Amino acid sequence: MTHNETIRTITEATRNAPGVKALFLSGSYGNGMADAYSDIDFVIVTEDGATDSIAALWKEAVGKTGNIVLWWDRTTVPVLINAITADWTRTDLIILKPEQMRAHAQDTLKPLFDHDGIYSTLPQTTLPPIPNPARFLYQVEEFIRVLGLLHLAAGREEYINGVLGVFHLRNKLVELLIAETNAPNRGGVLHLNRLITDEQKALMIGLPPALPDRDSMISTHLAYAAAYLPRARQRAKVLGIDWPEQFEAATWQKLKETIGVERPYDIS
Structure with missing residues (x-):
């Protein structure tokens, strides 16, 4: 399955799921810098955030793209799920509530579906990195x-x-x-x-x-x-x-x- 097919399959599997507000591409696919070796980063916006039911929904959606050989469910970050399928397609998911999207900007995301128009409320560009x-x-x-x-x-x-x-x-x-x-x-x-x-x-x-x-x-x-x-x-x-x-x-x-x-x- 190509990356575009993977994106379409996951999009359709989650588009009408209860409680799901929006799905975006982030990372390299979100900012237009992806290449043949990029993983596929997603941001899903849900009413209740990173619940077990959303994790189960995501596992079912990724499973439609191929046999899952690695599944890390919120192990390192409480809102992050990492998966690798048998053809070594890598997908990462961040699960956020609508109010948590304020840290994102339009130039880092590509909407796949956006039922509530969240994308239009985000700043257009990302602020440059601030030294710490x-x-x-x-x-x-x-x-x-x-x-x-x-x-x-x-x-x-x-x-x-x-x-x-x-x-x-x-x-x-x-x-x-x-x-x-x-x-x-x-x-x-x-x-x-x-x-x-x-x-x-x-x-x-x-x-x-x-x-x-x-x-x-x-x-x-x-x-x-x-x-x-x-x-x-x-x-x-x-x-x-x-x-x-x-x-x-x-x-x-x-x-x-x-x-x-x-x-x-x-x-x-």
Whole structure:
């Protein structure tokens, strides 16, 4: 079944269901940026929100499109249902009450049916992402904390854990690069190519791979520190955030004492 056929089948299976006010496409299909690899994101608006009866209705509707091989019913978010069918069509559903639609805008949605005209009451465009200074500071401190654990991994010869540490540093660097571009249509985590610049991609590609041995573990941590920390300092200035100088300095001092490494960038 094609994605368009899946959308039509689910639309017709829910259009006249009791208590269902509207059904929209969101995500890539809602903003017109879908490709052959996109999942299908839906928003359903119901009188009573995310009830068991609506979940059962949705499971029946998705079941009409193929055999369901994965079904997560409100497991991570109380209004979210994730499903995958046997042909690996991925559908996500957000279940909202009418008043909860205020956080959405017309440019992020495509109406499939809208019995009460909810779409016309929504703002036309989405506001650009607003930086969250507290979250950014947490990201920086978490990067420094994971970096500081390098001395522990080296001392215990936990080189596999060292590789996992690099994974965490890499995620923090990616989040920083996305924040720098302030991309308006972020989409899911599988859309990195459209969220960062060519210069940022070259930076990521040029970083060394993490290997489970002492020298590689140390050099890779330092490479990520050199890539992340100067950029994060610059963004902290833009956001008016006080840099955690004492924490970073204490971390580099500990790494120098234990494994003999220096800060790999100049802060002057």
